[in-house]
Amino acid sequence: MNSLEVSRLAYAYPDGTQALYGVDLTIAKGERVALLGPNGAGKTTLVMHLNGILSAGHGTVSVAGTPVRKDTLKEIRQRVGLVFQDPDDQLFMPTVRDDVAFGPANSGVTGEELERRVKNALDRVGMLEALDRPPHHLSFGQRRRVAVATVLVMEPEILVLDEPSSNLDPAARRELAEILRSLDVTVLMVTHDLPYALELCERSLILSDGVIAADGPTRELLADEELLRRNRLELPYGFAIPASGARG
Amino acid sequence: MGAGHHHQLHRPGTSAVHRLPPQCKLLAVLGFAIVVVATPREAFWAFGLYALLLGAVAVAAGVPLTFVLRRMVIEVPFVLFALAIPVIGMGERTEVLGLSLSVPGLWAAWNILAKASLGVIASILLAATTEPRMILLGAQRLRLPPLLVQIAMFMLRYMDVVMDEMRRMRVARESRGFEARNLRHVPVIARSAGALFIRSYERGERVHLAMLSRGYTGSMPITLDLAASRTQWALALALPAVALAVLGVSW
C-alpha cells in the first residue's frame, strides 16, 4: 500500500488567491522523496494538507489507504508526522520530556509505556541527555532534533519535514542527515537545499505554479539545467553532482 | 499562563488558604455570596460579622487590606449609582444633612452596597489566593462543561497577547498625538481593533497548528492531582457555614 496518494488537489487561500491547481503525487512505502520548488510555490501549503490542517478545496489525500477527512483526523495525525520549519512553534512545553510526551499522551499513553517511548525517540535523535532540560536552553540544531523526536515518538507512517536543514551549521546538518538515513519510515522532505536532497532522497518532485512540474530520480532532475532554471532552482556555486549516489 | 495584569490580581503565597484546592475555594465563595444575598437588610450586625469573616480569611491568607481596597475600585461606578438611589427614589422621605432622601431608597442603597461589596471582597480574596489556571481546573472538577473550560483556557492564553498588542498600538497612536475624546474618534479605535484581532490570532495560530499535528484534541492532559481531602473541604466550607449560621440567627 502506498504511504501517500494525492489526487487533483486544489486549494485557494482565504483571501482568494489560489495556491494549488491540481496536484497529483504518489509515494510508496519506504521511499525518501524531496519536494523541491521556488519560494511561494505552495510547498508548505501542500504539506499542510497531508495531516488535515488545511482542507482541500478540491481533490483527495490519503495516507496508507485512509482518506484525510474530518472524521479520520485523529488517525491521520498519528500516521503523518509533520516537522515544522520553525522548531520553536513545535516546542511549547516546559521540558523536553513533556514536549516529546505530548503526542502519545494525547492518544492516551501513560506511565511506563510513555516513558519508554519518550526515551526511545530521544535516543534515536541522539538527544537523550536533554530529557529534563527546557527546550529554549538548547541550540538551534538540538531543538530541530528534539522537534523530530516529538514526531517520531508517535511512530508515524510517513515523516514530513519542512526545510529540515535550514539554519543548521555543517556539523548539525550532517548529524541530522545521519539520523534521517537511519530511520525506517517513509520520508517526504520539503527543501530548496539541493545537495541535501541529492544526499538523502533518491526521488524528487518539483512543485511549480501550483502543479507538479517534474517527478523523477533526483540525479536526473538536478542534472537538467534548463528544468532547474525554469523553476528558479540552482545548484550552489562550485557544486558538481558526485559520480556515485547518496553517501552510505 | 504568565505575565500581565493577572499578577495584579493573584498574590502568590504559601498560606493555608493558598494551598486549598481550587474547587473548594470556588464553592466556598459561591456559597458565601448566596448566603449574603439572602440576608435581610435590616440585620446590620450580620453584615458586620460577614465582613469580619472575610477579614479573618484575608489575615489567614496574608492579604493586606490595601491590596483589597485598591481592587475594590472596580465597584466605583456602581457605588455612585447606589448613592444616587435615595436621591431619586420614591416613597416616604426624610431629611438627612439638609437633603431630602427617600426612606425606601436609603434601605435599597444600603442593601445593594452591603451585598455587592461583600461579594466583591470575596471574589478578590479568591483571585488573590488562586492562580487563574487553577481556578479553571477547579471549575473543571466541579463539572463545568469541558468546552467552556477549553474556551476559557484559550482565552487566558490569548489575553496576554491581546493586552500586549493593545498597549503597543495605544502607545503608537498616542505618540502620534491621538487621544479619543468623542464619538468621531471611534473609527480610529475600531480600525486598530481589527488589526489587533488578526495579529493576536496569527501569533497563536502556528503553535496551535503544531499542537494539532500531534493529536491535540482540546483538553490538555491533566498532570496535577487536585483531589481534596475532607479537612480541606471542611476548612474551605467553614466560611459559608459560619455565614449560614449568622444568617439563621438573623432570620
Place this chain on the structure above:
Amino acid sequence: MHVPDGFFNVAVSVSAGVVAAAGVAVCLRGARRELDDRTAPMAGLVAAFIFAVQMLNFPVAAGTSGHLLGGALAAILVGPYTGVLCMAVVLLVQGFFFADGGLTALGVNITLMGIVTVLAGWGIFRLVSGAVKGKGAIVAGSFLAALISVPVSALAFTLLFWIGGTAPIEIGAVAAAMGGVHVLIGIGEGLITAVTVGTVLAVRPDLVYGARGLTSALVLRGADGSTTEVTPDTPAPAKPGGGRPFLVAGVGVTLVLAGIVSFFASADPDGLESVGEDKGFLSQATDHLLGTWALADYGDVGGIPVGVAGVIGVGITLIVAGGIAYAARNRSSVKV
C-alpha cells in the same frame, strides 16, 4: 455596567440564572456544529478580545462613557451558539476573577449581555446578510446587528428591573436613562463591530463565521496545459434550527413566570410607597408560616404569604427550565 449582588430580587436572580443555564446548555450542543479544531482557539481569542475591549471605555458625550458589550461581534465571528459561550466565559471570568458583576447576578448578566445581545445581533445580521449577498452586506449587517443589540439589551434590563429590581426608582426614569445612553453606545458598538469584521473579512475571511459560503470557483490545470473549473467541496453550512425555538420559548416562559412570581412577591409595581405599612400588616402571617424569611425583605403582598408564593413560583420555573436544560444537555465530550 455589570449587575452586582443584591440588585435584583431573588425571584428574578434565580429565574435569570435558570434561563442562563438552559441557554448555555443549548448553545453547548449547538456549538459543536460550529466549532472544529481550527476555530476552538478562535473562540478563546474572541472571548479574550471582547474581554479586553470591554475594558475600553469610549467617550459617548461630554463626561459620560460606555463600553462594548460584544455579543453581536462574537456571533458574527464564531457563530451564535459559540458566541453565547464566549460571552458566558467572559462574564464568568469577570465575576470570579475580577469581581466585576455579582456571583449571584451571573444569571442576569449572562442573560442580558450574553444571550439577549447574541440573539438580537445574530437575528438582525441574518436578515441583512440573507437579503443581500457579498462582503458589503456582511459589514453593513454587522453594523446594524451591533447597533440594535445594545438598546435591546438595555430594554431587557429595564424589563427585569421593573419586574424585580430592589431599588425604588420610577420605571419611566430608568427606561429613559437606559435608553438614551445605550442608543449612543450602540452607535459606537456598531462602528467598532463593523470595522473589526470588515478588517478580518478582508485579510482572513476564513475566520468570520458569518461569511461562510463566500468562496469562488477553483481552477485545475492538467498536464497537457488544459484548464477546468470546479466548485470547492466546502461542507454545507450547519443549519442553526433546533436550539433557537427552545431558547426563545425558554426565555419567554421563564420571564413570564418570574414576572408572575415577583408580582406577587414584591410590593406595588411602581415603587415601594407603602412598604412600611404593608410590612406591619403582614408580618404576623409570615412569621407564623416560615419565620422571618428573606423574601419578606423585598416587599409584601396582599393575600398570599410571600414565602409560599415565592417557593411555588420559583419551583415551577425551575421545573420548566430544568426540563429544557435536561433535554438539551451535552451528553458526550467535545470531539475536536
